[in-house]
Amino acid sequence: MRNNWTVASILDQLIEKQIAFACWFFPNESRLGLIVGNASDVVFFDRFDQLNGEAGFVFAPYCITEKSPVILLQSNTFFEDFSQEDSLDLAGFEPFSKNEDTGIYEFQSKEDYLELIGKTVTEIREGALSKVIISRQIPTKRTDTSLGSTFLQLHDQTPNAFTYLVNLPVAGIWMGATPEILIKSDGEQFETVSLAGTQVRKSDADEYYWSTKDIEEQAFVSRYMLDVFFNFDIHKYKTKGPETLESGKVAHLKTSFFFPAEKIGKCMGNFIADLHPTPAVCGLPKDLAAEFIQKNEEHERKYYTGYLGPWRLNQQVALFVNLRCMEITSAEFILYVGGGITSRSIPEKEWDETNQKAKTLLSVINPEG
Template sequence: MTDTEKLAHLLDKLLAKNCSFAVWALPGSNTPEILLTDQEDMIYPSQLNKLNGQEGFVFAPYHIEEDKPLVLLKPGIYQKGVESILSIDVDQLTMQKTAQQTQPKHIIIQKDDYLKSIETTIETISTSKLSKVIVSRLIPHARGDESLGSLYMQLLQQTPNAMVYLVNLPQAGLWMGATPEVLLKSEGKTIETVSLAGTQSRRSDSDYSWHTKEIEEQAFVSRYLLDVFYRFNIHPYTTQGPETLESGKVAHLMTSFRFAAKKLAHKLGDFVADLHPTPAVCGYPKSRADKFISKIEQHDRRYYTGYLGPWRLNESVRLFVNLRCMEITPENYVLYSGGGITSRSVPEDEWEETINKAGTLLSAIEAVQKK
């Protein structure tokens, strides 16, 4: 049995015992990390700024609510690297209780309904002060008897430039994803955040041309970040981009912003709370877009377009926006996929974009199911 197979088997055993854990690998790294904790040792802050002074792994929803809490896994067992993770004796871990909670209702809409919602969105943008809105939908795919551990390893192999994760939490459920979007990266003396928006299918020759619609869509996000910088008196800062970022089956426009970490020495939680949700997952202006989303989307986003990642582990913070993700139920993989709608959007193209974005996860599922 290879190390990859051994790690997949270990993850399956953790799930069989319903252990609370997060396993992840950072973009550009083939080194997985894992954090396990007892259910009693997890905390559910009402606001992100309550995390000041804490450390662990954060899993946050789109909006914090009683049935969708912000979760922090405290470091019970923390291991980095395949060899170290395989040293965990799962047989010594206690079987965890299944949380008593109402199963979320996943509302699946058909193509015609999605196209109508996009048409309504475009019309609203054309006649109001809205500039951009993210409209998402759910895509179900039936589960078989495949190993979720093997699926995670397949996803990790396919998307090396994404944050690839698997989490199992009593109050949030079972989630897996491969997200390319940095919300905040803090290491040493520098903090980085990213403006990422605009999507097209990945090209084999990496020769991309970007249209006005995608350029404008990404510019909304960059403008918003600068507004947040102004509120927190962040200057000077450096930028890199816009440039193309390839991830899975698609490519995006990305600009990176970097500034001195001392600017947020005691306000990192407040900064993230103000930053999220960015126009990349909500729209612009943010408050108007958020209200519109609550009316146009029939489903609950739950942890889709929230954020996740290690918080002050090894003296660093690596938070990622929860895109290219799916919630795993006993019967289905429920994929969440959306697109940025502007006045230049074409409804049929937006439908295809949601399919392309879901392709990152679907290709991994299909590869494992065919074995």
């Protein structure tokens, strides 16, 4: 039985003492993974493929910049299930130097967002783009509620998501509950997932009908994955789906792909570098979409739409796309939400979709709101 109070209070102390850590719940599991380390246990990379041969907990950005490198926490202080522990000796850990709050976070007005979506749809209809993910930040005033207990509450509300809380040098504090697997391995086979298309969650699983926009949008992601498989000589795989996946207050279309581990066992870092960012978070064609995002989004994505998780930690690989997440500064929670825009997008609907996606996080940080 998890002692919520003890766990929350240890996580709060780690944050307060500025000790590097990552903790997480895998989807549909009640075990709490925790890795804690010294400042010297954290390494930074400026290329995604540098993960080849490394092991630890990885926190990777959408796009590598000087301020957002790939971060790997390598430490022997690793618990597969910390929920059963009742203490942790923090005295032996050397803290990392505090990250400065340098970002400027502005609430993007609905009008500005609708205008950007309108512009994106026109660009897609007239040019070479098929799909682009456009996102926005939702800054919310931070209260003095315990982040440890907010995290446990988030897990209780979205048990089928990968729920995490990290405090790391350079990146700072991030928390989220994502439904999207990037890559997962049980040693024998790898699983990767194509996830896209969104609608409000229904009370009855049989009620889901999917629109052409959603089906097409998700098919773009699946199609792209097949190209990446081809690059790595993966010509046979098992598929499951498309099927509906419910998460938080929304539901998505999901296809899972499975292939033998030996295909990429020695070059996993290269495989991830090719896969990321998928058209679920960037767009198609990838280079044009990335350029459009860079020119048109008003904010830096930092670690939103990057990926995170155990990377060959105790032999396990389980990376998730960093969605439904927030960055936590001393004064604010900055939520990040986005959606896939195609030629069939209706700006008002896209705005509603981002609000739906933010609901779970908003309900845990501001229960009265």
